[in-house]
Amino acid sequence: MMSRTDFTNTQVAVAGGSITCHTVGAGVGVVIVHGAMQDGASQADLAELLAPGYSVHLVDRRGRGSSTAPLVADPGVELDDLQAVVEATGSRRIIGVSSGAILAARLALRIPALERLILFEPPLSIDDSMGLARTAAFDAAIAAGDVGRAMAVAMKIAEMGPPWMFGLPIPLLAVMSRRMLTPERKPVARGLEADVAIIRASAERVGDFAAITTPTLVLDGTATRPYLRKAAAALTAVIPGARQVSLEGLFHAATQNRDEFGSPDAVAPTLLDFLT
Structure with a gap:
């Protein structure tokens, strides 16, 4: 559970309970959506690096962290949760990590008014690349x-x-x-x-994201798994105007905290450049 004193916690009402947002910084709102085996706190170091220019909202997806909404294996429900967070915080910039990146991309299809979309290594299965x-x-x-x-x-x-x-x-x-x-x-x-339900629902459906109109940055690390790099390239190719940046020497944990084998100091400059 998040305990850093520089973060404030708010609750967003959703079906069955609430979603907790841990917020740091001031300015334009940015929502970070975590991936598997994580909760909102997993990107706390990264949030602090973005905080001088932005209000960064770390989401505890349902069933994790201090959110009271129960876990459900239903991507549609999680998408509703994310939409509620975006509306409650007034944020128009979203960073999605891993399975959270798939949710973020799906939200961009639902809310064309989003201003920036950053997708870090979404685990999209292409030609059965994930088995x-x-x-x-x-x-x-x-x-x-x-x-x-x-x-x-x-x-x-x-x-x-x-x-x-x-x-x-x-x-x-x-x-x-x-x-x-x-x-x-x-x-x-x-x-x-x-997370497995999210991956299944978007498997072999990269073409769905061709309808995204939000300016999009797709990130991957050069040391990550081949299927993730394949997904990043395919997603960049299908989203109109999307840009891909491959971060040298980084792998799937790159956005996580330093004590969780992450490299937030290497990731943040690319994020800040695109968010601005």
Whole structure:
């Protein structure tokens, strides 16, 4: 849960409860939408780097952080949540990270009045680049209440973590994942069900985003997984006027906090240049 004293917390009413926004800075509003195995606090360092010129709103997606709205594996509901946050904060600039980038792109289709859209490594499956047949095993683990095994399967699907780790067999990954499931980590791990639903709903549908009219920046890291770079290039090609920037030497954790293997100091200058 966010505890930094320079952030203020507000609650946005949504179906079933509220969504928490952690806000820092002053000026034009920017909403940051986190990805899988994260909550709003995961981009706190990045938000502080943007704060001198912007009011940065970090969203705890439902079921994570201090949001009271319950987790649902329904991208439409999460899209409604994000729209409520944008309307409540008056923000017209959105940064989406990973699965949060897919939500942000879908919101741009719904709200053409958005002024800036930044998409960091959206996990779009193109020509089965993510091997989504494995989601059946993920569903079975969720149905059995085995969050550790679900994490292991998700690691295989999304190639999360270093290659030596996601290359391990699922039973061994499941044992390792269960050991990682502290009380603090379990809610964000349980949230994988919603992230997998987002990925499934947009799989093989990159063409949907050709209708985006918001000025768009697509970011990827040169050290990230090949399927993410493929998705970034395809998305840039389909969104009219979109620009792609590949950040040298960075990978999928780049937007996260410094103590979470992120590189916010390397990411922020490119964001600031485009937001302005």
